[in-house]
Structures are given as C-alpha cells and as structure tokens.
Amino acid sequence: MTTDLAAGAPLDTSALDELRAALTGTLVAPGDPAWDAARLPWNVLVDQRPLAVVQAADAHDVAVTVRWAAAHHVPVTAQPNGHGASRLLDGAVLVRTTALDDIWVDADARVARVGAGVRWGDLQVALDGTGLTGLVGSNPDVTVVGYCLGGGLSWFSRAHGTGAGSVRAVEVVDATGTHRWVRGDDPADADLLWALRGGGGDFALVTAVELDLFPAPQVxxxxxxxxxxxxxxxxxxxxxxxxxxxxxxxxxxxxxxxxxxxxxxxxxxxxxxxxxxxxxxxxxxxxxxxxxxxxxxxxxxxxxxxxxxxxxxxxxxxxxxxxxxxxxxxxxxxxxxxxxxxxxxxxxxxxxxxxxxxxxxxxxxxxxxxxxxxxxxxxxxxxxxxxxxxxxxxxxxxxxxxxxxxxxxxxxxxxxxxxxxxxxLDRDETVARAYPPATVDRLRAVKAAVDPAGLFRSNRPVNP
Ligand SMILES: Cc1cc2nc3c(=O)[nH]c(=O)nc-3n(C[C@H](O)[C@H](O)[C@H](O)COP(=O)(O)OP(=O)(O)OC[C@H]3O[C@@H](n4cnc5c(N)ncnc54)[C@H](O)[C@@H]3O)c2cc1C
The missing domain is CATH 3.40.462.20 (Vanillyl-alcohol Oxidase; Chain A, domain 3)
Incomplete structure (x- = not known):
C-alpha cells in the first residue's frame, strides 16, 4: 500500500501495475532497481520522492497516465529534465517527456512545433541555415516546453519578449483526460492559453507546443x-x-x-x-x-x-x-x-x-x-x-x-x-513572488476552472 495524497486514501500498489500494463513506455516505482536514477532531477540537490515515474513513450502514454491519475485521485506532474526541480512534487506521478522529441519547422511561416521533450539546443540546431531563431535562453539543455511554461527569458527577449509570448498554441492532456490543442479559440480556451504562457505546469500536461520563430540572418x-x-x-x-x-x-x-x-x-x-x-x-x-x-x-x-x-x-x-x-x-x-x-x-x-x-x-x-x-x-x-x-x-x-x-x-x-x-525563482517559491496579485488571482481562477480537483501539480504552484 502507498498513500493516495490527493484524496488521503490508501492506493493499492496493484493500481500502479495496472498503469504499467497500459503504457508503451516504462513505469518505475519505489523498490525497482532503476528507482533512484529515475526519480533524480537534473538538479541533483533536490531529493524528490514522487509516487512513481512514468517514462512516456509518446503522447498517448501521457494521456493514459493523466486518466489513470484522475481515476485514482493521485496528483500528476511532468518533469522533462528537472532544472527547475522543487521539493513540491513528492507524492505525484512524475511523467518524463524525454521521448516526445519531434521537431517540425516551417521556415516560410516562421513557426516550429516541438514535442515536450525537445531541448532548446536541439531546436536551435534544427534552425541552422534557416535565418531564423527561437527565443532561446542561456542553457541548451532546458526544454522548450518547461522554459516557455515558466515565461522564458531569452538572449533575444529585449528584441522579442518572453518565450511564453512566442507560444502560438499548446497541445495538452487536460484534467478530463482529453488530448487536444489549445489555440485560444473560445474564451475558456483563451484563458487557458494565457495561463500556459508563463503560469507554469499547474493547468494541464503539455505534449507539444507551437512557437513563433524570429528573423536572425546575422547573430x-x-x-x-x-x-x-x-x-x-x-x-x-x-x-x-x-x-x-x-x-x-x-x-x-x-x-x-x-x-x-x-x-x-x-x-x-x-x-x-x-x-x-x-x-x-x-x-x-x-x-x-x-x-x-x-x-x-x-x-x-x-x-x-x-x-x-x-x-x-x-x-x-x-x-x-x-x-x-x-x-x-x-x-x-x-x-x-x-x-x-x-x-x-x-x-x-x-x-x-x-x-x-x-x-x-x-x-x-x-x-x-x-x-x-x-x-x-x-x-x-x-x-x-x-x-x-x-x-x-x-x-x-x-x-x-x-x-x-x-x-x-x-x-x-x-x-x-x-x-x-x-x-x-529560488528553491521552493511559488508564483506569488513572480507575478502581481491580479495575475496570481487570475491564475487561481483558471486553475479552479480547468482543474478543480487539483490533479496537476506544478513545481511552482499557483495555490499555496
Ligand atoms: C543553468 C541554468 C540556466 C538557466 N537559464 C535560463 C534562462 O536563460 N532563461 C530562463 O528563463 N530560464 C533559465 N533557467 C531556468 C529554466 O528555464 C527552468 O528551470 C525551466 O523549468 C526549464 O527547465 P526544464 O526543461 O529542466 O524543466 P523541468 O525543471 O523539468 O520542469 C519545470 C516545470 O515545468 C513544468 N513542466 C515542464 N514540462 C511540462 C509539461 N510537459 N507539462 C506540464 N508541465 C510541465 C512542470 O511544472 C515542471 O515542474 C536556467 C536554469 C538553469 C539551471
């Protein structure tokens, strides 16, 4: 038995076996030989203790995991890499998105679509020869999705703003388990897109993102x-x-x-x-x-x-x-x-x-x-x-x-x-230090609307 943190009820470990069987990728749980390596974030200082780690093979695995987590009242989070690891992910099912590594670039339309495991270094290399750049930061190893969900301060932000502001659309698995693109087509979707552009990982699990690219014939x-x-x-x-x-x-x-x-x-x-x-x-x-x-x-x-x-x-x-x-x-x-x-x-x-x-x-x-x-x-x-x-x-x-x-x-x-x-943000700080009260209030309202049960757990939660 292990504890179902969200509902406070015990979760039978056979439930984890059920999830394992439904995945194309791998589930690593406490006691498995690979456990310590699997739970370790990039920032090895953070001794995080998730409930289990899902190494998703594809977006379908992400959807399967979210639906399983919702059915079992267990919080779920994504941590592609862990540069931004905080100690707030303990007890959640942690999804590694490394295998979601597709990169698609349309240089004429100045747009890129990347999977949730793609690192900035890989996207930028894919742009070599196009005369275009993304809003890359100081480290090639952070993921495009993790960075843009957190705002993303780029070498080129003085010219073009935040990474979050370059996001055109986000492909998510939402709290209902639906796998879909969020393009801001209706008011509720527009609110969610606004929150995903900088509000962090509290609103959905992201499987891909579509981004603006910018002219950079000479850098x-x-x-x-x-x-x-x-x-x-x-x-x-x-x-x-x-x-x-x-x-x-x-x-x-x-x-x-x-x-x-x-x-x-x-x-x-x-x-x-x-x-x-x-x-x-x-x-x-x-x-x-x-x-x-x-x-x-x-x-x-x-x-x-x-x-x-x-x-x-x-x-x-x-x-x-x-x-x-x-x-x-x-x-x-x-x-x-x-x-x-x-x-x-x-x-x-x-x-x-x-x-x-x-x-x-x-x-x-x-x-x-x-x-x-x-x-x-x-x-x-x-x-x-x-x-x-x-x-x-x-x-x-x-x-x-x-x-x-x-x-x-x-x-x-x-x-x-x-x-x-x-x-x-420092260590275990929440969004309240990053944003003005009106933004924090709106993020909380979006969270209440799209994830009332608190299924998704961000490293920088909008609620204390
Ligand atoms: C050496 C170093 C240099 C850095 N330089 C910069 C810089 O120049 N500019 C800048 O803005 N930041 C910078 N950062 C911070 C970095 O952008 C953040 O740590 C960010 O979180 C990205 O890291 P990551 O891809 O490892 O994401 P992770 O740390 O793995 O994830 C961070 C959080 O993002 C959310 N998340 C990630 N993926 C998903 C997903 N698929 N679905 C839902 N939620 C998700 C989750 O809440 C997760 O906890 C730097 C960090 C370090 C350590």
Missing part, C-alpha cells in the same frame, strides 16, 4: 573574460553600454568564482574573473562599435566573440549541462548605478569570500515591457535582472550557499523590486 555574440581586478571597470562599461543600447543588443555582466576543485583545469582553479557576455541581432561591426567600452575595461584573458549559428547561441554562456547540485535565484533591479555595482562587488566580488559560483546582471527591458500576446508572463519594465548561481558540492555547503544568496539579495535590496521571472 554575433560571445564572452570576454577579464581578471577580477577589472570587475569595477567591467561593470562601469556594462552600465555605459546598456544605458541606451538598441533592443537588438543584449549584454550581461558577471563575476565568476571558479571552484578550487579538480573539475576545473589547473591554471583556472580557484580563480575569480569578471565577464561580459553579449549577443547582437545584426552586423558584427556594429556590435563591436556598441561593445567598445567593454574591450577597454581591462586586459582581455579570453574572447569568444564571433558570428553564431542559431545552434550555437545556447552554448555561448558556457553553462553546466550535466546534472548538477545547483541553486539559482534572481531578482529584478529597477536601477544598477555605481553604488549598486560597488555593493554587488563588496558582497560577491573577488575577496568577498562568497561561496556563489556566479553572480550575474542581465540587461533586460526593451520588448519585455510590451505585451506581444496576452500571457501570464506579462510585461516587466525593469532594466536589469540580478541572479546568483551556486554549485553545492557537499550537503554541508547548502547552508552557507543559501545564506550567501539571502545576503546578496539583502545587500541589493535598495535597487531591487523583489520580483523575478518564474524561471528564476
């Missing part, structure tokens, strides 16, 4: 690495560049503290660096003109700037792609002036002793301040997003790391709005 980008002593000058150049940058230019500044560990090559071990990263949708010469203040900020230790194919954009930040024990959190900044930059370096620069691996400020704003289509992700006109990323090598490091993140955000409080995109 230029890369990173510059400087010694840590150049950090004040790099942040000064960053502020100068971002003061009146065109929307085609996206610039991020960061301080990076490489761990003193064997995973880092010997000359780099324990080193702190200042970074400036950028992409430009246009001519490389114009990009270099706009970025000139950065090149003057100090001795350049590494320079990866070059014309990029769409498939290379997600790689330029050189973020970890292998499963990692990571903590990521962010907050929007209404101002990033000299005092803010100085405070940031005081708490997270070289010599601060911070256990955080990277503290980054992204230039945002631009098209993010305008509504492209109705979406829960909405608009945000703050010009900057501050984030902290840490790898927690041993469990004892968790306390100091989360303490350092709290310290960073407390130190930057005078310049913060306290809000963050859903995909930059």
């Amino acid at each position: 230029y980008g890369g990173l510059l690495a400087f010694p840590a002593e150049a950090a004040p000058a790099v942040l000064r150049a960053f502020r100068q560049i971002t003061r009146d940058a065109p929307e085609a230019l996206t610039t991020w500044a960061a301080v990076l503290h490489l761990p003193d560990a064997p995973v880092v090559p010997e000359p780099m071990r324990g080193l702190s660096l200042a970074l400036l990263l950028a992409t430009y949708l246009g001519d490389p010469g114009e990009a270099e003109r706009l970025l000139a203040p950065a090149r003057a900020a100090g001795p350049v230790l590494r320079d990866t700037f070059r014309p990029l194919a769409p498939g290379e954009v997600g790689l330029l930040a050189e973020e970890p792609v292998d499963p990692s024990p990571a903590v990521l959190a962010g907050t929007r900044l209404h101002t990033f002036d000299e005092a803010a930059a100085a405070r940031l370096l005081e708490v997270a620069g070289a010599g601060s002793g911070t256990p955080l691996m990277q503290v980054q400020v992204r230039h945002v704003g631009g098209a993010l301040a305008r509504e492209r289509v109705p979406s829960a992700a909405g608009t945000a006109d703050e010009p900057y997003l501050l984030s902290g990323l840490a790898i927690v090598p041993v469990p004892e490091a968790y306390g100091p790391v989360t303490g350092a993140l709290d310290g960073l955000f407390a130190a930057m409080d005078p310049w913060s709005t306290g809000t963050a995109p859903l995909t930059f």
Whole structure:
C-alpha cells in the first residue's frame, strides 16, 4: 500500500501495475532497481520522492497516465529534465517527456512545433541555415516546453519578449483526460492559453507546443573574460553600454568564482574573473562599435566573440549541462548605478569570500515591457535582472550557499523590486513572488476552472 495524497486514501500498489500494463513506455516505482536514477532531477540537490515515474513513450502514454491519475485521485506532474526541480512534487506521478522529441519547422511561416521533450539546443540546431531563431535562453539543455511554461527569458527577449509570448498554441492532456490543442479559440480556451504562457505546469500536461520563430540572418555574440581586478571597470562599461543600447543588443555582466576543485583545469582553479557576455541581432561591426567600452575595461584573458549559428547561441554562456547540485535565484533591479555595482562587488566580488559560483546582471527591458500576446508572463519594465548561481558540492555547503544568496539579495535590496521571472525563482517559491496579485488571482481562477480537483501539480504552484 502507498498513500493516495490527493484524496488521503490508501492506493493499492496493484493500481500502479495496472498503469504499467497500459503504457508503451516504462513505469518505475519505489523498490525497482532503476528507482533512484529515475526519480533524480537534473538538479541533483533536490531529493524528490514522487509516487512513481512514468517514462512516456509518446503522447498517448501521457494521456493514459493523466486518466489513470484522475481515476485514482493521485496528483500528476511532468518533469522533462528537472532544472527547475522543487521539493513540491513528492507524492505525484512524475511523467518524463524525454521521448516526445519531434521537431517540425516551417521556415516560410516562421513557426516550429516541438514535442515536450525537445531541448532548446536541439531546436536551435534544427534552425541552422534557416535565418531564423527561437527565443532561446542561456542553457541548451532546458526544454522548450518547461522554459516557455515558466515565461522564458531569452538572449533575444529585449528584441522579442518572453518565450511564453512566442507560444502560438499548446497541445495538452487536460484534467478530463482529453488530448487536444489549445489555440485560444473560445474564451475558456483563451484563458487557458494565457495561463500556459508563463503560469507554469499547474493547468494541464503539455505534449507539444507551437512557437513563433524570429528573423536572425546575422547573430554575433560571445564572452570576454577579464581578471577580477577589472570587475569595477567591467561593470562601469556594462552600465555605459546598456544605458541606451538598441533592443537588438543584449549584454550581461558577471563575476565568476571558479571552484578550487579538480573539475576545473589547473591554471583556472580557484580563480575569480569578471565577464561580459553579449549577443547582437545584426552586423558584427556594429556590435563591436556598441561593445567598445567593454574591450577597454581591462586586459582581455579570453574572447569568444564571433558570428553564431542559431545552434550555437545556447552554448555561448558556457553553462553546466550535466546534472548538477545547483541553486539559482534572481531578482529584478529597477536601477544598477555605481553604488549598486560597488555593493554587488563588496558582497560577491573577488575577496568577498562568497561561496556563489556566479553572480550575474542581465540587461533586460526593451520588448519585455510590451505585451506581444496576452500571457501570464506579462510585461516587466525593469532594466536589469540580478541572479546568483551556486554549485553545492557537499550537503554541508547548502547552508552557507543559501545564506550567501539571502545576503546578496539583502545587500541589493535598495535597487531591487523583489520580483523575478518564474524561471528564476529560488528553491521552493511559488508564483506569488513572480507575478502581481491580479495575475496570481487570475491564475487561481483558471486553475479552479480547468482543474478543480487539483490533479496537476506544478513545481511552482499557483495555490499555496
Ligand atoms: C543553468 C541554468 C540556466 C538557466 N537559464 C535560463 C534562462 O536563460 N532563461 C530562463 O528563463 N530560464 C533559465 N533557467 C531556468 C529554466 O528555464 C527552468 O528551470 C525551466 O523549468 C526549464 O527547465 P526544464 O526543461 O529542466 O524543466 P523541468 O525543471 O523539468 O520542469 C519545470 C516545470 O515545468 C513544468 N513542466 C515542464 N514540462 C511540462 C509539461 N510537459 N507539462 C506540464 N508541465 C510541465 C512542470 O511544472 C515542471 O515542474 C536556467 C536554469 C538553469 C539551471
């Protein structure tokens, strides 16, 4: 016997056998030899304990699982990968969508349709040679669906808005077990589409998504690495560049503290660096003109700037792609002036002793301040997003790391709005920190309308 969490009643384990028999894919349950590997998310720090893991072979398996979960009053969730794993999925049947990997592109119509297991890196590679791009973020390994359901902040969001705003339609299995496309054709569907564009995984299990693609005949980008002593000058150049940058230019500044560990090559071990990263949708010469203040900020230790194919954009930040024990959190900044930059370096620069691996400020704003289509992700006109990323090598490091993140955000409080995109929420936070009260109320109303029994469980639930 195991517990049926939603109804509080015991669930006979033979019910799991019934589900297993109905699937083309695999069901892994506690006690199976593959259990620990199957339940582990990308973020291996999160010791999640689902009721069972369904490795769906296709969309039909997803529908079978949802209908089974509804019949047995068991919550169900999808976790394609687990970059955004939170501890809120315990007790739910967890569906892995990795095998839903179809990619279809119509370059003339500037649209892509991808399955719920497709990672951004794979979609972008499929766009090589088309002169088009999707609204890819900094990591090629996150899924298109997981990212867009959470809003999705792209390298190209200053030009085109959020990933969620690029979603044309979503293929779902809804709480009635119906497998269908949500295109916003009637008011109820329009509400659901609005919620799926940034409100997270609380409304349906998604099997595919249809997205707008954007012209990108030329993309230029890369990173510059400087010694840590150049950090004040790099942040000064960053502020100068971002003061009146065109929307085609996206610039991020960061301080990076490489761990003193064997995973880092010997000359780099324990080193702190200042970074400036950028992409430009246009001519490389114009990009270099706009970025000139950065090149003057100090001795350049590494320079990866070059014309990029769409498939290379997600790689330029050189973020970890292998499963990692990571903590990521962010907050929007209404101002990033000299005092803010100085405070940031005081708490997270070289010599601060911070256990955080990277503290980054992204230039945002631009098209993010305008509504492209109705979406829960909405608009945000703050010009900057501050984030902290840490790898927690041993469990004892968790306390100091989360303490350092709290310290960073407390130190930057005078310049913060306290809000963050859903995909930059900290650990077990819910949508209430990401969105204004009116959006949260509307998300709750949609949840009540489409999933009154609370069948779907998001990592960022709309209800506390
Ligand atoms: C190193 C790193 C870099 C990142 N960079 C960026 C960035 O540049 N921009 C940005 O916006 N975000 C970024 N993120 C955050 C990332 O977009 C989120 O973690 C997001 O959740 C996608 O990750 P995933 O595909 O692993 O989804 P998962 O973590 O597997 O899923 C996240 C949640 O999405 C929902 N979900 C996913 N698939 C489905 C589905 N098929 N049906 C219903 N619900 C579903 C569920 O609620 C699930 O819990 C980054 C994260 C990391 C760790």
